[in-house]
Amino acid sequence: MFTSLASAILEAESRGLRLSEVALEAESLDQGRSVADIRAALARALAVMREAVARGAEGDLKSTSGLVGGDAAKLRHGPAGPMSGTPFRDVLMRALAVQEVNAAMGVIVAAPTAGGAGVLPAVLTGLADARGISDDRVIDALATAGLIGAVIADRASLSGAEGGCQAETGAAAGMAAGAAVEMLGGSPAQCGHAVALAQQGTLGLVCDPLGGLVELPCVFRNATGSAIALAAIEMALAGIEFAIPADEVIDTMGQIGREMDVRYRETAGGGLAATPTGRRLAKERLYQLKRN
Amino acid sequence: MVSILDIIGPVMVGPSSSHTAGACRLGLIARNLVGGTPQKAHIELHGSFARTGEGHGTDKAIVGGLLGFRPDDDRLRTALDIAAGEALDYTFAKTKLGEENEVHPNSVRITVERDGRTSVMVGSSLGAGRILVNEIDGYPVEVHADLHTLLLVAEDTKGSIARITTLLADDGVNIATLRVSRRRRGGDAFMVIEVDEPPGDDVRDHIRALPWVRWARRLDKVTG
Numbered sequence A: 001m002f003t004s005l006a007s008a009i010l011e012a013e014s015r016g017l018r019l020s021e022v023a024l025e026a027e028s029l030d031q032g033r034s035v036a037d038i039r040a041a042l043a044r045a046l047a048v049m050r051e052a053v054a055r056g057a058e059g060d061l062k063s064t065s066g067l068v069g070g071d072a073a074k075l076r077h078g079p080a081g082p083m084s085g086t087p088f089r090d091v092l093m094r095a096l097a098v099q100e101v102n103a104a105m106g107v108i109v110a111a112p113t114a115g116g117a118g119v120l121p122a123v124l125t126g127l128a129d130a131r132g133i134s135d136d137r138v139i140d141a142l143a144t145a146g147l148i149g150a151v152i153a154d155r156a157s158l159s160g161a162e163g164g165c166q167a168e169t170g171a172a173a174g175m176a177a178g179a180a181v182e183m184l185g186g187s188p189a190q191c192g193h194a195v196a197l198a199q200q201g202t203l204g205l206v207c208d209p210l211g212g213l214v215e216l217p218c219v220f221r222n223a224t225g226s227a228i229a230l231a232a233i234e235m236a237l238a239g240i241e242f243a244i245p246a247d248e249v250i251d252t253m254g255q256i257g258r259e260m261d262v263r264y265r266e267t268a269g270g271g272l273a274a275t276p277t278g279r280r281l282a283k284e285r286l287y288q289l290k291r292n
Numbered sequence B: 001m002v003s004i005l006d007i008i009g010p011v012m013v014g015p016s017s018s019h020t021a022g023a024c025r026l027g028l029i030a031r032n033l034v035g036g037t038p039q040k041a042h043i044e045l046h047g048s049f050a051r052t053g054e055g056h057g058t059d060k061a062i063v064g065g066l067l068g069f070r071p072d073d074d075r076l077r078t079a080l081d082i083a084a085g086e087a088l089d090y091t092f093a094k095t096k097l098g099e100e101n102e103v104h105p106n107s108v109r110i111t112v113e114r115d116g117r118t119s120v121m122v123g124s125s126l127g128a129g130r131i132l133v134n135e136i137d138g139y140p141v142e143v144h145a146d147l148h149t150l151l152l153v154a155e156d157t158k159g160s161i162a163r164i165t166t167l168l169a170d171d172g173v174n175i176a177t178l179r180v181s182r183r184r185r186g187g188d189a190f191m192v193i194e195v196d197e198p199p200g201d202d203v204r205d206h207i208r209a210l211p212w213v214r215w216a217r218r219l220d221k222v223t224g
Helices: A005-015 A019-031 A035-057 A071-077 A087-103 A119-131 A135-155 A169-183 A188-200 A218-237 A246-259 A276-291 B017-033 B047-056 B058-066 B074-085 B160-170 B201-209
Strands: A107-109 B011-013 B040-046 B089-095 B106-114 B117-127 B130-136 B139-143 B148-154 B175-182 B189-195 B213-219
Touching (some): A005 A019, A005 A135, A005 A246, A019 A169, A035 A087, A035 A107, A035 A119, A035 A135, A035 B011, A087 A119, A087 A218, A119 A135, A119 A169, A135 A169, A135 A188, A135 A246, A169 A218, A188 A218, A188 A246, A276 B047, B011 B017, B017 B047, B017 B106, B017 B130, B017 B213, B040 B047, B040 B058, B058 B074, B058 B106, B139 B189
Antiparallel strands (some): A107 B011, B117 B130, B130 B139, B148 B213, B175 B189
16 A cells, blocks of 8 residues: 555556545555455445444434433534535534444444544535435545555554544544545545645644543544535635645654643543543543443 | 555444454454353453443443454444343453553453363454454463464474474465464474464364374454
């Protein structure tokens, strides 16, 4: 697999291919599997993503601790806001839906992780459904997202315990932004700018879950991460270029992660987890869990 | 080498790839060691597994693994109830397997018993659903179980490796990696053999019947 987005973009542009095509080709060579076989696995992932969106949108789920659940349905049926009727609101709804399924021990695709699993399905299926894009193109976009994630894993990290939430929902936003730009007809170079634009907006983001559980703020960070991805997609497709190349933004994320205090890396020792309310809620809920 | 399908996956029951999917895989390994659902299991949780395991369903995931459920099986959610019906008698405890900086924070020791056979393993969940088995029945190992793995302890005799690899080749099994180590000359040799195809029961029994093999285990892969 590629270890820089620059090399993947160069290869795609010089051969007149899309990023998904060079990604699938590289994966096929690396793993000794046919492209059709890899696409079939991605098709299964897409089916699970769609099921999770639908399940979470029903609105009757509660997380194991009872801290989160039912908020996706508020975006579906709740009072209107300025974004009602737009893909923006629908994408937010889908991100919450998938994460509410995850928190309730439902089946999701960890892409790139379980904690950041809402962003990619929300952005890709939300925009595909809004624009009438076929599942085949969404599957290609998943390959592109996988390529971007592989580069991030190689150069930085995809683990909140290693790099904070910038490495989970931040990385997911970068993957979703680059993948969606390809899905919507952007060039490989535009995909690169979308990744950079999304990731610059999540640099420094800490991982601070209450009680160490993948619930609060994780569920909502998937929604705000999706919003950052949408902003990056809109800007990149408008022709906006980010001056720092995506690979260097990713390297920066990795560097910040390595320098991040351990309290902000999934340990519930800092951030929102360490607020008076955060501590109280975690204590109450964990106590309840033990009683059940 | 990072694979696209590692990034877009695994398909799993939430909420945490390390605390749920990885925990389930460790349970599957323990099940493997006794060749089926154990009648008894004692599960000792260390570090973050002990602290936040209940909220992440780590307990359900490990018991689900012991029952043979894979990380994407939504029966994991009700595994504790199902265990009662399957006559799996499990107990949980919190433990300290070592110092914080020496033992991975998501670690567990699982002792399983089935039809009079007992096995103990220590393993860690490394993140993104990946696992590492550190110890089996007191032997230090390093097994990720993303391939089928044969583990054996043999007397340090000449030709032992050739004999084992021939047995595998005759069974049509391709060796992916082979590591042999020993503590001293003439001491027990420890072999970890990762293979592409699951070795049949015949070849396993052949290996076990070799007079210089003290101990042998077959672990089926628990990923993919």
